[in-house]
Amino acid sequence: MSTSPRRALIVIDVQNEYFDGGLLPIEYPPVAQSLPRILQAMDGAHAAGVKVVVVQHHAPKGAPVFQADAHNGQLHPEVARRHRDHLITKATPSAFTGTDLAQWIADNGIDTLSVIGYMTHNCDASTVFEAMHRGLAVEFLADATGALPYENAAGYASAAEIHRVFSVVFQSNFAAVASTEGWLAAVRDGQALAKDNVVVSNQRGRARAARA
Template sequence: MSNSLSTPAAAPRRALLVIDVQNEYVTGGLRIEYPPVHDSLERIAQAIDAANAAGIPVVLVQNDAPETSPVFARGSDGWKLHASVASRPHALVISKTLPSVFAGTALADWLSKQRIDTITVAGYMSHNCDASTIVDALHRGLKAEFLSDATGSLPYANTAGSASAEEIHRVFSVVLHSRFAAVATTQAWVDAVAAGAELPRGNIVASNAEALERLPVML
């Protein structure tokens, strides 16, 4: 029997991505509904403050659309970063035109130079740019964390059906935790950062097994 002690896991090298926290989602035509936008803004601010205190680089992301666009038009009030994030210290601002923050930007190279292995995602929207960025991160060999109360969704209805903002946010959170990201509250993340620890992660097999256990017994 070996008497050697096991080597503790290295602490995650995190970067906090604050995605598209722009006025369009707060006071504009795409107001975040669930979680309530002012609640999520408080949690986003909490995450930024905790990241800065811990020396975790904060990346602000801004969605750009042409000046003729009805939403996020460059130079418009809706396009501007919300004051609650713009006023806080950050390492980098990235402009994007596609859902994933990695698409057509220098983010991947910047993360590599910073030796980041884990991205923490906050901001909007849960089911669109957040999810796209998280899936892209997995394919690039990065770990991801998703702050479920520092994000948010809108209700949708189209020819495929309809879903409330709460349903969309909840389902995407469940799916992301099954494979793509560690999903947690902002406070749980702050505690993990303080401990230098990873957040617990789910997987497809365990997620499916737990769902089957919760099914009502059919007589």
Template sequence: MPRALIVIDVQNAYAAELPIEYPPLAQTLHNVGRAMDAAQAAGVPIVMVQQAAPASAGLFGTGSPSWRLHEAVAHRPHDHLVQKRLPSALAGTGLGDWLRARGIDTLTVAGYMTQNCDDATVKQAAHEGYAVEFLSDASGTLPLANRAGSASAEEIHRVTLVVMQSGFAAVLRTEEWVETLASGAAPERDDILTSNRRARGLV
């Protein structure tokens, strides 16, 4: 299965204005780096994705400190750079054309934030027919509170992973993913019926 590693928005904003809380930032940055190193060693193309707002914007304004790639990934090689305005890395960026030209049918997603740009990319990729993998410990998020309620970073991350595994992506730890690169084994995938039956104690 020709795959690409999609590293989403590992930018300084997530160590400053929007600090990642769960899993801890240092842990997730380490695992993003590990995934990139493993991909390079295995000949898996690496796509770096960068959120970009107009230069006059505050958060993610092009050229601003929050827009710049975090030092954990900035020095590592990649094969393609995508700058995006919308959450999904596949929305209006031409990334799909780049992937199709290389015969890539499997996307491995890592980076930030779990429930936002990661989730949007995972779901669009699934809808477009890609097999999707998501690295649960090379991604992370932060707590939210608004008129709809509130949720901790851990709650948001955990629930998003459960939903992804129920039919949109195979959710793996970085260590498991590195092992699949070496073994060629297919990661475990689920569907919503089996996931629901399991939750109801029927399987």
């Protein structure tokens, strides 16, 4: 009996909003780097027989971003023209909430969800966390995702800082973090990607702090 992961690649919110809209541009990794990796992952998944789920976020008319009937709410044309096995429209950060994603995953025998798209710390993170809690193995392609800088009453964080911290946290418990090339190699080899654990991640962090 095969133990190869039964993967689906989920492409989250790669919409015009992040390229020429109100949330522009994805800063780290920059869209000039992340978009080609997203397309590479989509093409590689299709070629390998990995199902592709495309997700788009739609907000009601008059919303500041992601209006369903506006250009910025539409999928990036390079994503829109590529093969997909399923299309989901959502209204919350998690791709599971209010959608048929969980049922589609069950119907297709998927046990591993591979996450790409935008943004690392918002819709990606919400989907990663919920997928893990639903018992799925999760993979996060760090160079096919991206973050924006934030500043609010809690302080300031650069896009690079947000992306790095979320990636480290994912790897510690929630998702195996990999590059697109590393993920494609694992797909070709039928291998699972390994995540870490909280205890060992903490021990390494304490050891690094002690050496500083």
